[in-house]
Amino acid sequence: MNRSLFRSPFVLVPVVAIAAWLGLLFLWPDLAAGSSRGLRLGTGIAALVSMLLALAYVLRKYMHKYGYSPEFKLKVAIDRMERAETRVHELRREILRGQHGTKRAVEAQVARILREEGVHRVLVAQVLEAPVKPGEPGKGTPGPRFTIKVTKAFLLGRAAKWLHLHLYLSLAFAAAVLAHGGDGWDSPLGLVLLGSSLIVVATGVVGIVLWALGPAWLTARERDLSIEEAFVLRESFQRKLAELTQKLDGDLKAAFTGPDDGGARARALLAALPKTDAARRVLLQDALVLQGQWARVDSEFRVLWRTRLSFMGWRAVHLPAALVLAVAVAAHLLSIAIY
Amino acid sequence: MAEEGMSELEAKESELIFKLELFASLPPRLRKLLLKFRRYTSGRADQVFVHQGEYTEDFHYVLSGSISAYRTELDGKTELFEFLGGHSWFGEASAISNQPSLATYKADVPCTLLSLDGGTFKILYKDPTNQEFRKRIDERYRRQSLAAHMRTMPIFKGLPKDQLAALKSEARFETHPKGKLLAREGEAQDAIYMVRSGAISCTRKLPSGVEQVLEYHMNNSSFGERSLAEEDARWPGSYTTLAPTDLLVISRAAIRSTLGEGTGKLAALERAALALVQETSGTGAGPEARSEDELEVLVKGGRVKGGEALVIDLQRCVRCNMCVETCVAVHEDRVPRLSKKGQRTPAVIELVPTEISLATSCYNCDIPECMMACNYGAIRRDSEGLIRFVYDNCVGCSACVSACPYGVIRYTPPPGSAPIVPKESFLESIPWLGNLFKKPAGEQPADAAAPAAEAPKPSPVLSARGEKVQGKSIKCDLCAGLPFEGCVYNCPTSAISRKDPTSLQFGKDEIRTRVVEGSISDAVHGRRAGGTHG
Ligand code: SF4
Ligand code: SF4
Ligand code: SF4
Numbered sequence: 001m002n003r004s005l006f007r008s009p010f011v012l013v014p015v016v017a018i019a020a021w022l023g024l025l026f027l028w029p030d031l032a033a034g035s036s037r038g039l040r041l042g043t044g045i046a047a048l049v050s051m052l053l054a055l056a057y058v059l060r061k062y063m064h065k066y067g068y069s070p071e072f073k074l075k076v077a078i079d080r081m082e083r084a085e086t087r088v089h090e091l092r093r094e095i096l097r098g099q100h101g102t103k104r105a106v107e108a109q110v111a112r113i114l115r116e117e118g119v120h121r122v123l124v125a126q127v128l129e130a131p132v133k134p135g136e137p138g139k140g141t142p143g144p145r146f147t148i149k150v151t152k153a154f155l156l157g158r159a160a161k162w163l164h165l166h167l168y169l170s171l172a173f174a175a176a177v178l179a180h181g182g183d184g185w186d187s188p189l190g191l192v193l194l195g196s197s198l199i200v201v202a203t204g205v206v207g208i209v210l211w212a213l214g215p216a217w218l219t220a221r222e223r224d225l226s227i228e229e230a231f232v233l234r235e236s237f238q239r240k241l242a243e244l245t246q247k248l249d250g251d252l253k254a255a256f257t258g259p260d261d262g263g264a265r266a267r268a269l270l271a272a273l274p275k276t277d278a279a280r281r282v283l284l285q286d287a288l289v290l291q292g293q294w295a296r297v298d299s300e301f302r303v304l305w306r307t308r309l310s311f312m313g314w315r316a317v318h319l320p321a322a323l324v325l326a327v328a329v330a331a332h333l334l335s336i337a338i339y
Numbered sequence: 340m341a342e343e344g345m346s347e348l349e350a351k352e353s354e355l356i357f358k359l360e361l362f363a364s365l366p367p368r369l370r371k372l373l374l375k376f377r378r379y380t381s382g383r384a385d386q387v388f389v390h391q392g393e394y395t396e397d398f399h400y401v402l403s404g405s406i407s408a409y410r411t412e413l414d415g416k417t418e419l420f421e422f423l424g425g426h427s428w429f430g431e432a433s434a435i436s437n438q439p440s441l442a443t444y445k446a447d448v449p450c451t452l453l454s455l456d457g458g459t460f461k462i463l464y465k466d467p468t469n470q471e472f473r474k475r476i477d478e479r480y481r482r483q484s485l486a487a488h489m490r491t492m493p494i495f496k497g498l499p500k501d502q503l504a505a506l507k508s509e510a511r512f513e514t515h516p517k518g519k520l521l522a523r524e525g526e527a528q529d530a531i532y533m534v535r536s537g538a539i540s541c542t543r544k545l546p547s548g549v550e551q552v553l554e555y556h557m558n559n560s561s562f563g564e565r566s567l568a569e570e571d572a573r574w575p576g577s578y579t580t581l582a583p584t585d586l587l588v589i590s591r592a593a594i595r596s597t598l599g600e601g602t603g604k605l606a607a608l609e610r611a612a613l614a615l616v617q618e619t620s621g622t623g624a625g626p627e628a629r630s631e632d633e634l635e636v637l638v639k640g641g642r643v644k645g646g647e648a649l650v651i652d653l654q655r656c657v658r659c660n661m662c663v664e665t666c667v668a669v670h671e672d673r674v675p676r677l678s679k680k681g682q683r684t685p686a687v688i689e690l691v692p693t694e695i696s697l698a699t700s701c702y703n704c705d706i707p708e709c710m711m712a713c714n715y716g717a718i719r720r721d722s723e724g725l726i727r728f729v730y731d732n733c734v735g736c737s738a739c740v741s742a743c744p745y746g747v748i749r750y751t752p753p754p755g756s757a758p759i760v761p762k763e764s765f766l767e768s769i770p771w772l773g774n775l776f777k778k779p780a781g782e783q784p785a786d787a788a789a790p791a792a793e794a795p796k797p798s799p800v801l802s803a804r805g806e807k808v809q810g811k812s813i814k815c816d817l818c819a820g821l822p823f824e825g826c827v828y829n830c831p832t833s834a835i836s837r838k839d840p841t842s843l844q845f846g847k848d849e850i851r852t853r854v855v856e857g858s859i860s861d862a863v864h865g866r867r868a869g870g871t872h873g
Pocket of ligand 2: 744746748
């Protein structure tokens with residue numbers, strides 16, 4: 001089980017939101033009716049902000065998937081990266097020679113190198129003080145020892161963190177929506193808003209639980225072939241079989257292009273083919289072997305695909321419901337602006 | 340060699356270069372190559388050209404001035420390694436072996452160097468029609484650097500200069516292809532070996548029939564010292580080359596006759612050998628008694644070839660394919676460098692806390708077989724130790740594709756020809772609905788592109804060296820120049836990460852049990868750590 005999906009500081013956001021709402025209800029029970037204008041406005045804004053933040057994950061994902069993220073524009077030439085790396089190496093040597101006394105001086109120096117080479121937005125450097133224990137190589141180093149770790153900047157933060165944001169802000173959104181609506185969900189738009197919000201959040205919760213459990217489940221079933229291998233093999237057998245059947249004629253070809261009978265017709269034809277027709281027999285035998293291999297891989301792929309679908313399938317409801325919700329929220333905002 | 344189209348100055352330069360003894364024997368084809376890729380470097384006094392430990396493949400010929408090379412040992416002592424006057428050279432060892440520089444080369448007075456990149460140098464050195472060049476390089480190495488090089492071997496560290504000088508003439512150079520058995524387990528040890536380039540594994544057969552790796556040798560490490568320490572020394576395992584390997588071999592008989600049987604000199608060396616054997620094996624009783632060392636060696640085994648592995652935690656990976664799709668997005672040719680289908684290491688081995696897959700992405704090997712296989716100087720190591728392709732030099736011969744033990748290099752049509760996977764239009768990129776706009780036929784999911792799948796197509800494109808380009812080899816470049824590694828950055832479940840193979844271990848006790856049973860050698864042995872053979 002992937003517990004890391006649930007371990008996040010963002011969990012505090014819905015917890016605080018729900019605790020605040022329950023606290024307010026405890027103090028003023030008639031708030032549940034949602035009659036206060038100020039409360040409606042506050043919860044409405046909270047719902048909108050949390051929805052937009054939750055949507056930011058989706059935006060980040062597709063920007064990266066299709067290469068539109070501004071981070072792609074920061075790309076620098078490799079020779080500049082290498083020049084910076086060489087200069088940082090030189091700095092490491094200076095440290096070993098005891099030419100830099102303080103961590104701050106090393107940090108300033110490495111920052112200068114990265115800036116001068118124009119790679120400061122692509123690489124980040126971390127300077128660590130490395131105490132030398134007696135007896136270790138390098139004991140004779142004249143000055144203090146520092147290590148410089150240069151890594152990629154990962155400017156926007158990893159997608160996994162954004163998924164946490166998406167997840168927990170969506171829960172906060174649900175709390176805010178419920179508070180915002182009070183008992184006034186009787187209009188058609190209100191119903192759509194409430195309904196789609198609940199579906200989006202509920203499918204999201206189901207989805208995340210399935211994501212936590214699904215991989216282990218699929219992996220346990222991937223004993224012989226992984227889903228990727230099964231897919232590639234299946235495609236390749238299919239392609240080869242198609243090429244081979246092109247070389248067959250008449251009935252023989254029809255045995256492979258007609259309805260799938262597990263090779264029964266082809267086997268019957270093979271039995272009927274005279275031994276003297278060696279060339280056609282070999283072709284038919286090869287095609288039968290390929291078909292058998294394809295059938296085995298195909299059945300394995302189907303099992304794995306079904307397993308994958310069962311933990312990815314929630315998206316079939318989640319995504320359309322999210323689209324409906326976005327449209328309903330837009331309509332709701334429009335109606336507020338007009339009336 | 341005044342050629343048509345050469346200016347007067349170029350003709351004069353060419354005449355001067357090929358008057359130099361080292362280059363005088365080069366045939367016209369190689370002369371042309373040298374003239375095209377030579378560079379001149381000038382340096383002031385005290386300028387450092389190459390640092391010890393630096394990855395460089397450049398070969399330098401000293402045209403004027405003088406250079407001193409210094410080597411710092413592990414104990415912190417720095418000594419003069421060699422002295423180079425005019426018309427000598429350095430860098431050939433790194434260019435041939437792809438290993439970091441053995442010493443720091445510093446100008447004594449202002450110098451001018453003629454420099455060649457490793458690729459060009461290797462073409463000159465390995466050319467079968469030009470043995471003279473190779474002979475001169477090897478001869479000078481034996482004369483100038485060999486003694487200093489031999490001193491890097493622990494056994495010869497304390498040997499007086501005159502004895503070392505006498506011994507170096509007994510050393511012989513051997514070059515072996517990958518997979519060559521050098522010594523068989525149980526046979527008598529009769530020589531000391533030093534690995535100049537390449538790598539060697541020492542393995543033994545357990546009673547169960549399983550082959551167990553005892554140790555690896557590379558980067559100037561040596562073995563066979565026991566032959567001097569004990570009269571009836573036997574090889575503890577079988578020694579086999581893991582890559583094309585250059586060796587320095589000094590036989591026990593040669594050492595004995597050079598230093599003189601029964602003399603104090605020989606006795607001192609034998610004592611040094613015994614101390615060394617005891618130091619490295621604890622009791623000196625052989626590898627059986629070296630469990631702790633073995634563990635280290637075994638765990639490090641994964642690093643012999645591999646640097647860092649791209650690891651997918653299968654308990655976390657939801658198979659969303661975002662890693663592969665990002666890899667497509669960051670490369671202009673739209674071909675992913677990553678394939679999720681990789682070697683799996685099941686959790687039952689208990690070396691790893693969870694089931695993982697070692698995705699096919701470059702390991703930036705310590706011994707990059709791809710680089711050794713490339714005869715066009717199209718693969719090099721950068722200053723960070725990463726293996727990079729120089730696409731201008733790549734002719735698409737696909738030697739690297741077959742050489743890479745992990746199958747991570749892919750073959751694509753030459754640059755400029757149609758991309759394999761066309762970029763999606765905006766409409767196609769819309770989730771779900773986008774499928775309606777996609778062209779149905781012939782499309783392969785990015786993940787399915789198998790390494791080395793495409794057949795080379797003839798093309799008029801020429802490489803920087805003027806050879807016809809038949810295709811292009813590509814591999815993971817760690818998203819060069821970008822502020823992220825796309826696959827790691829965009830995985831929504833933190834399933835994919837880069838890891839040092841040694842960090843995949845559980846506790847040492849657990850490993851020890853497995854070592855004894857010999858069941859983990861596959862798990863830690865680099866050669867299985869990332870291949871795809873689907
Ligand atoms: S992005 Fe992560 S979860 Fe998705 S397929 Fe790749 S490794 Fe698996
Ligand atoms: S391409 Fe293969 S051989 Fe070359 S460095 Fe990468 S993993 Fe090693
Ligand atoms: S680091 Fe970049 S180039 Fe390498 S596999 Fe990942 S996405 Fe592809």
